[in-house]
Structures are given as structure tokens and as C-alpha cells.
Amino acid sequence: MIARLQGKVAERRPDGAVVDVNGVGYLVHLSLQSIAKLPAEGQPVQLRTYTHVREDALQLFGFATAEEEQLFLALIEVSGVGPRLASTILSGMPAGELARAIVGAEVVRLTQISGVGKKTAERLVLELKDKLIKLGLTARSSGANVASAPGAALLSALMNLGYKQATAERAAESARHTLGETAPLEEQLREALRTIGRSA
Numbered sequence: 001m002i003a004r005l006q007g008k009v010a011e012r013r014p015d016g017a018v019v020d021v022n023g024v025g026y027l028v029h030l031s032l033q034s035i036a037k038l039p040a041e042g043q044p045v046q047l048r049t050y051t052h053v054r055e056d057a058l059q060l061f062g063f064a065t066a067e068e069e070q071l072f073l074a075l076i077e078v079s080g081v082g083p084r085l086a087s088t089i090l091s092g093m094p095a096g097e098l099a100r101a102i103v104g105a106e107v108v109r110l111t112q113i114s115g116v117g118k119k120t121a122e123r124l125v126l127e128l129k130d131k132l133i134k135l136g137l138t139a140r141s142s143g144a145n146v147a148s149a150p151g152a153a154l155l156s157a158l159m160n161l162g163y164k165q166a167t168a169e170r171a172a173e174s175a176r177h178t179l180g181e182t183a184p185l186e187e188q189l190r191e192a193l194r195t196i197g198r199s200a
Contacts, residue, residue, distance in 0.1 A: 001051045009045050028062035031090035032185050036156035037064040052083045061087055068095045078127045088115045091186040099137035102128050114186050154188050171195045
């Protein structure tokens with residue numbers, strides 16, 4: 001099992017990155033929260049990873065923080081939640097904020113995340129509430145950081161995909177105006193990319 005990768009960012013992608021480790025390129029799937037923390041292409045990077053093995057594939061899921069990795073491992077233990085959906089859920093909001101939403105049984109808020117219906121949200125609360133409290137994941141992020149995270153993460157994600165700051169700022173502002181400040185990061189990123197595509 002590959003638990004950690006240390007190398008250089010060879011390529012950034014909308015759903016992850018290729019990490020060059022001594023000439024070998026590893027495709028790592030990342031949440032939008034981790035993508036926002038990626039350095040520029042050619043720069044050194046270190047990622048925690050989870051190796052998912054299936055009959056027809058071997059996939060790596062990466063995390064920029066230990067907090068996100070812990071939450072991912074908890075999510076995939078929930079009935080009906082695989083690695084792909086767990087990564088999508090982590091894209092919806094910062095890990096600490098997501099943990100607090102689960103512990104606080106904020107079902108409506110959880111259903112705003114792409115791919116999460118009411119039944120899945122209720123399952124997350126039922127199966128993870130006590131576990132997340134024991135792990136201490138709900139107390140690690142300050143309120144100030146949480147408040148500023150969505151806008152900063154969206155801008156960072158766009159710039160990490162190679163867009164210039166001015167273009168990224170215009171697209172991010174347009175996405176927030178169209179969808180609202182509280183829309184999940186994943187939806188805001190998709191809308192921002194659509195905006196850039198229309199203006200190209």
C-alpha cells in the first residue's frame with residue numbers, strides 16, 4: 001500500500017495531479033480542498049495517500065492534510081460511500097467544517113454537496129457522529145479560517161489549474177454571484193470553469 005508520495009507536481013488536473021517521484025508519474029485523485037493547496041507545476045510536493053485496489057484498477061487518493069486523510073478514512077467506512085464519493089464529499093467544504101456539519105446533524109447542508117442525497121447525509125450523521133467527536137476533528141479549524149476558506153480555496157484552485165489571477169478572480173466572482181456564497185466549492189469551481197470557457 002502506498003501511504004505517502006514525495007516528489008514534484010508534474011501535472012495539475014481538475015480532479016487531482018500527477019506526482020513525479022524519481023521519474024515515475026503517479027496519478028493522484030484529490031478533493032478540491034487539497035487541489036487548492038497544491039504548489040505550482042515543477043514544485044516539490046508531499047501528499048498522504050490511500051491506495052484503492054479493485055479487480056480492474058489501482059487508484060491513489062491523496063490528501064494535503066492529516067485531518068482530511070482521517071476524515072476520508074472515516075467516510076469510506078460508511079455504508080454506500082466509496083473512495084470517489086468520499087473525495088467528492090471532501091470537496092464540498094473544509095474538513096473541519098464538514099466534520100462539524102456531520103456532528104451537528106446538519107442534513108440539509110450536507111445534501112448541498114454534489115452526490116449526497118438525504119439518505120446518504122443521514123447515514124453520515126448516524127455512523128460518524130460519535131467517531132468524529134472521538135477523533136477530535138470538529139475542533140481543529142478556527143471560525144475565521146472557515147469563513148474565508150470557500151472564496152480563497154476557489155481562487156487558489158483556479159490558479160493552480162494554470163489560470164492567471166485576474167482571470168481566476170473574475171471567474172470566481174461570477175460563480176459566487178451566480179450560485180451564492182454558500183454554494184459548495186465543487187459547484188462553484190464548475191461554474192467558474194464554465195465562465196472561463198464562455199469568455200475564451
